[in-house]
Amino acid sequence: MGAGIVKRSVSIAGHRTSISLEEPFWEILRTIAGRENISLQSLIGRIDSERGEQNLSSAIRVFVLMDVRDRQQSSVQV
Numbered sequence: 001m002g003a004g005i006v007k008r009s010v011s012i013a014g015h016r017t018s019i020s021l022e023e024p025f026w027e028i029l030r031t032i033a034g035r036e037n038i039s040l041q042s043l044i045g046r047i048d049s050e051r052g053e054q055n056l057s058s059a060i061r062v063f064v065l066m067d068v069r070d071r072q073q074s075s076v077q078v
Contacts, residue, residue: 012048028064
């Protein structure tokens with residue numbers, strides 16, 4: 001599993017922007033989008049709309065971390 005930074009370009013709210021994330025974050029982000037049956041672009045748009053003043057790449061990392069943590073906690077409680 002490579003941890004190098006991968007830069008991708010996406011459209012959010014009608015404008016193009018570049019996002020730099022490590023490949024493992026991109027992989028989990030795609031998994032979440034698939035689980036929620038939405039496009040990766042839609043998921044990033046949702047994160048963008050909820051991030052406040054936080055940098056978008058950082059907001060995505062925190063979103064992914066919280067999702068992984070929440071899923072771990074729910075599987076332990078079963």
